[in-house]
Amino acid sequence: MRSFMQTAGMLPVLVLLAILFQFLSAYGDTGTFNFGVGRFLTSANLPVVAQLASINTVLATGMTFVILTGGIDLSVGSILAVSAMASLLVAGSVNYSVVTVPIGLLVGLGFGLVNGTLISALKLPPFIVTLGSLTAVRGLARLFGNDTTVFNSDLSFAGIANNISTPLGDISWLAVIAIVVVAASWFTLRRTVLGVHIYAVGGNPAAARLSGIKVWFVLLFVYGMSGLLSGLAGLMQAAQLQSANGLQLGTGYELDAIAAVILGGTSFVGGVGSVIGTLIGALIIAVLANGLILAGVSDVWQYIIKGLVIIGAVALDRLRNQGGART
């Protein structure tokens, strides 16, 4: 219930920003606040926003599973890099999607499960475990590509970076994939037994354990899921870059993903939140990135404004449902 309230809580912010940028972009071009000529709310630009949001959305969805159990996964960026790397390397020899795509996903899943095992079996703090793999996995990504950019201009699955024309205008497959991921995750969380157990573990681990829920399994699942989706994001990034660089690819992505989740009203203490909220959070971040450029705001100010908006959004939300959430 409350989580829904919060979801709704962020929607206005999103709409507000969109309208704002429509005006600002108009101002940037014509010097007048003429809504009509704005470049933001156009069939040309909105797909761009959707595409910008897509990869972060996928990462943030995986992150949502983790944070719902009260954990955190800092390693998503590195896992993204390593699986992009892996699939590109394999594509070098056997360039068939039936091979490369599963490889990318499995690599992601694998590292996710390693995180999960360390956390659920050895009961290590998620922050430190995933901080460790953030570093180690990045090293592996560089090692695999022996520290150069791996490139493949005719990647078999590069097609997913192309557009499909829909009544709403051309939309990138990446955006479609992101939507599908969100939908599937929503279903898992809300309509399956596993979903209830994830919320239960997040809400009160002791109670979950006493009622015989396999807490270790739930944890393994969520970190595996986060890894898997990071792998998927890696494939998406590989498709649109047609290349991967172990050192640079995906650095700092974890912060954007977490920001999206929290903006979406998911609680850090676990047990409260929804992927729909996460989707909106990811969109807010993408709208900022794209809108500020259309508005011709300089790079420096983009930093400042982005930071302030993140804080402002949560403050607004907090003021709206006072006493409510314990994000």
Next chain:
Amino acid sequence: MRSFMQTAGMLPVLVLLAILFQFLSAYGDTGTFNFGVGRFLTSANLPVVAQLASINTVLATGMTFVILTGGIDLSVGSILAVSAMASLLVAGSVNYSVVTVPIGLLVGLGFGLVNGTLISALKLPPFIVTLGSLTAVRGLARLFGNDTTVFNSDLSFAGIANNISTPLGDISWLAVIAIVVVAASWFTLRRTVLGVHIYAVGGNPAAARLSGIKVWFVLLFVYGMSGLLSGLAGLMQAAQLQSANGLQLGTGYELDAIAAVILGGTSFVGGVGSVIGTLIGALIIAVLANGLILAGVSDVWQYIIKGLVIIGAVALDRLRNQGGART
């Protein structure tokens, strides 16, 4: 008690690593595991390690205050950058330590207090607030230095980056400062009323409030402290680099600082931990950075090994005092 156990828990790891690197560095040079000829445990190298550790130690000490109250501060790196920038800019016109040093510290303190106010007054989640300032403050740092590298080769307080010769060999003032900071913080936490209140707020905010503790003040203090120490770290960095770059300086430092705190056995849920542990944690990280290079390990492998050691250290600690801490 327990926190002490954990402190001790990490010392062996530190010693172990030191000995290991002594052998490896010997191997790197001579191809034999001859302890004597190793370059790690030498009066030439240990001061280097101390200095490498110094800045992270200062940041991590501030972070310890915050994490003890169950919070987190992601903005330390950006605050470091902005106060280094500020003091360098001021030094451009009036290059007197009596001016530049306070400026740097005050800027840090200021931003820390802003974080603290948002968190204690508006009750916003620390993660999102400091994530926001991580971004916004970095923007400001770039803005101040209007986005170029500011440098000043005859900085009045550059002296603190020099060495003082002690019976133990030359030690950098930076290391001395770090030690002083740790000592002062230990005293604050263990020997003052405020310290007790900090632990109390971390352990059980509701109880703290009913005991007449000004929770808002405690929070304001810890974030202010973290900011102040970030400012100090900024001055230290400015002194040894004699320059500051708004975009790059201090990026990613927050992760190293947090890693040091957690390695030191401070609990994320708050109320349990010590700065001595943090010091050891910071030393472990510095020993890794320096030792791996002495051992001639390539940059790529350094990532991998560093990551694994971080996880391994915590795992070891956990296995040692089973059932104990809930880091």
Next chain:
Amino acid sequence: MRNISKTFPGVKALSNVNLTIYPGEVHALMGENGAGKSTLMKTLSGAYQADPGGEIRIAGRPMKASGPIEAREAGVSIIYQELALAPNLTVAENIYLNREPRRGGFIDRAAMVAGSEGVLQRLGATFTPRTLVGSLSIAEQQMVEICRAVHAESKILVMDEPTTALSSRESEKLFAIVRQLRREGLAIIYISHRMAEVYELSDRVSVLRDGQYVGTILRSEMTPEVVVKMMVGRDLSSFYKKQTRFRPDKPPVLEVRNIGDGRRVRDVSFDLHPGEVLGLAGLVGAGRTEMARMLFGADPRTTGEIRIAGRPVQIRSPQDAIDVGLVYLTEDRKAEGVLLDMSAKDNINLMICSKDARAGVLDLGKAMQRCRDAIAAMKIRVAGPEITVGSLSGGNQQKCLLSRLLETRPMVLILDEPTRGVDIGAKSEIYRIIDDLAKGGAAVLVISSELAEVVGVSDRVIVMREGHLEGEVRDDDINQEAIIALATAAARTVASEEVDRSSAGGFDLGDQAAAGEVAVGHNPGASRPTRH
């Protein structure tokens, strides 16, 4: 259960305990705090693994790989002492937790809601299956626990202090259900600190002491003296009762004039005199805690004024209250009282240390001294000042909390449920402490849901109902009937019949009133959802 042992790091909670339960009996399990009752039950329910050597047979079949699920399949269901609910899930989801009905792999919410509605009605709960557990009051949450256990329809039903948060009427419903289940041939293990409940329900009583099995007696052999002797191992001077009620001579030290927040509490006014113990009774949810928290500045108050020693005072926050010499003992020890990770020393000195300190620097010597004195004065059973409070039993945690307040030498003390979840031994000690305080000239306001307690310790009793002050009883009129009458003015009939039965109970012990009890505090383990 045959010679069950359980060792925790440091503690041997159980050693070679034997227990035999027959179908169709209610078997009460008693013992002081920390005797091992809950632990024993947790080994039965598979929450803990018993140390090797012991054996658990259910219907003759030994239970091997014991985990919560195996236990449930073997037909054991349990109500845990510390609430085991997920506050972020709905009532239905909690009742069906890990037993969710599925349709084609997916969760069948409709079935869950329908199923839960049944039990809820059967136990006469007032809330719907779709409400979030976190938004329920502690009492209601306790009901959810009971519903879950009953709903599991098992062979053995364990109840670990199920009534600690229930009002008498809710308890009555529970007892009815227990009896019915017994008729249906279930074996029921019933843990309680309330003699009267045990007497009313149980066929046999087994007693644990310090993790040892002491013995089992039949209902017929059961007198309070016997049971208490088995529990404490020594004769306990029978329950503390005031000989003479103190008549205040000095002017009031605390004057409260129609304070309230317009919602939960409406213009409450009363005086409190030095050396006086004022009892505050009322049904669960009467607003006593709210009122107390307002006095203490912990919750916002919209109306009224407070005078201390004749002088009007502005109390906007707890520290304001503490500064003017007014302190408050919370009813929810674990959630907002003790600091479990900190030492007994730090806990006891938490309030006073700022006064002792010189220039903000702690006076460790003095702190140690205060701690030792408190341990001695309050008979706190703790190995040393540096022991973390988390490892102490409920009673001793409560004493630490109490001494924290006393170190500030307050003029006025508000004690909210001072003996909640505390065993008989500790109880009578706390009563004695309260009496000494009053004799020492302090003014004490005791909020309690145990009538006998109110009657026993108070010089004067005021009663709240639905957020306002219903009335006052003094001197010889102070008896349970009078108080119930005031507290339940709305429902006299119920009250009176309760009273009749309670007099039938025939115990002269602290829990004598249990049956006729107005309301029962919730247990210390459960933290009420914070509304502050």
Next chain:
Amino acid sequence: KELKSIGISLGSLGNPFFIALSKGAEYEAKKTNPNVKILTFGYDYDLGKQVQQINNFIAAGVDLILLNPGDVKALRPAIENAQKAGIKVIAVDTNAEGADAAVTTDNVQAGRIACQYFIDKLGGKGNVIIENGPQVSSVVDRVQGCKDAISKTDMKILSSDQDGKGQRDAGLTVMKSLLTRFPDVQAVFTINDPQALGSDLAAKQLNRNNLIITSVDGAPDIEAALKDPKDPMVQASASQDPYALARKGVDIGVDLLNGKEPAQKVTLVPSSLVTRENVKDYKGWQADRTGG
């Protein structure tokens, strides 16, 4: 076809090199069209971010994109999208596959002359540390050039696999450990100036004052160091001329818009070595270049 708006995507605006680049571009662009709209952004060495910026440029409808590619190959798809939208794409400082044209410093040559400097000074003897950086093509080229030069001598390369991250602080920390590891070093080559200055500071703090440090860039801070008698170790830097690079880039771009192809796809601008001797008359990045 006249130039109405131009999008510029640069490594990081925190680096005066790119400031000079954007200044040069601005100057040249304004020369062709005084009220041209210029969007300048840094992608902070994050390829994903640069691709986003290119997409945003397309959305913003620019005519010309001037970019400092984060990677030689990786940007091709993005660049092709831009070209589909009728936008001309010019790569500056680093080549980019698929770009309509590229203007770069000859990084191999730069690395070579930088190392040749100490080779000559030391008579082709002694030990060298190469402090490497992020593995982008320009860096790889510079190291390659340096190694080529050294390979012709009997100098010994002690280490070339440590990453100074192109920054002062990383350059300093890495060099400290490297110098403690290798007591006997005569020369140091770093892949850019910030690292050179960091290494210089590291050496000073370790009281090692018998090194020759050279690098590539000719940045303002190295200018200062070269002029500063207190910094004897920093001795040479193979300069790049971002201002000229950018002007050439825009120039070629405008021609392309008017259907005029450049002579060759990649225009290499040779680097000149700035030393303590000739620094006084070096026209640095921050020199006022209005008027060329």
